[in-house]
Amino acid sequence: MGDVLERVSAAGKPVVAIAESLPRERLRANPDHPDAADPHVWMDPTLWADAANAAGAALTRLAPEARESFADNLAGFRARCARLDAYAKEAIGSIPPTARVLVTAHDAFSYFGARYGLEIESIQGLSTEAEANLAAIEALVRKLVDRRVPAVFAETSVPDRAVRALIEGAGARGHRVALGGNLFSDAMGRPGTHEGTYEGMIDHNITIIARALGGRVPPRGLNGRLAA
Numbered sequence: 001m002g003d004v005l006e007r008v009s010a011a012g013k014p015v016v017a018i019a020e021s022l023p024r025e026r027l028r029a030n031p032d033h034p035d036a037a038d039p040h041v042w043m044d045p046t047l048w049a050d051a052a053n054a055a056g057a058a059l060t061r062l063a064p065e066a067r068e069s070f071a072d073n074l075a076g077f078r079a080r081c082a083r084l085d086a087y088a089k090e091a092i093g094s095i096p097p098t099a100r101v102l103v104t105a106h107d108a109f110s111y112f113g114a115r116y117g118l119e120i121e122s123i124q125g126l127s128t129e130a131e132a133n134l135a136a137i138e139a140l141v142r143k144l145v146d147r148r149v150p151a152v153f154a155e156t157s158v159p160d161r162a163v164r165a166l167i168e169g170a171g172a173r174g175h176r177v178a179l180g181g182n183l184f185s186d187a188m189g190r191p192g193t194h195e196g197t198y199e200g201m202i203d204h205n206i207t208i209i210a211r212a213l214g215g216r217v218p219p220r221g222l223n224g225r226l227a228a
């Protein structure tokens with residue numbers, strides 16, 4: 001993605017790396033690339049609200065005559081992020097404490113987990129082939145069973161097999177684990193839908209995570225706008 005954006009920039013389109021405006025100490029380490037930060041900052045709405053300041057500033061530099069509407073849009077966006085943050089605290093906080101474990105496809109949720117008190121386990125790279133991976137799956141199954149975690153989550157990019165291995169493994173030990181649904185991680189939902197907006201994407205994630213792990217949430221999310 002960085003390479004693509006550099007090419008766009010070289011072609012004369014302004015490109016602003018807004019996450020780079022965030023204070024270094026608010027970024028989390030990227031386990032695969034020790035010298036780069038974990039890029040999934042938009043999963044924490046308070047961080048994304050701050051990153052949006054950099055977008056507002058860049059747009060205002062490019063088109064100063066529209067500064068007022070940029071400022072209005074930024075204020076509205078930051079207010080929506082604050083509401084999402086309050087909703088997430090309440091929703092995730094309603095999950096029984098032992099079940100606050102989020103098992104997802106790839107490592108996209110470390111900012112989300114850190115902000116709202118969820119332990120994060122990623123099944124990326126776990127293939128049922130290699131012996132080391134079998135041990136990793138076994139350890140994760142044990143955690144699901146011991147903590148009575150009721151659900152794991154998929155993303156479209158994940159091999160079903162690893163998820164199924166977890167569900168079957170827990171089932172073999174008498175603990176039923178459900179598929180909690182599909183989370184948005186690196187992309188939003190379809191254009192034109194609520195889930196196709198930043199607000200709707202985060203609303204969707206918060207709502208299905210909290211519900212599947214035993215928390216209390218409104219049936220169609222923060223604004224009553226999630227697809228039924």
Ligand SMILES: [Zn+2]
Nearest residue numbers: 107108185186
């Ligand atoms: Zn990602």
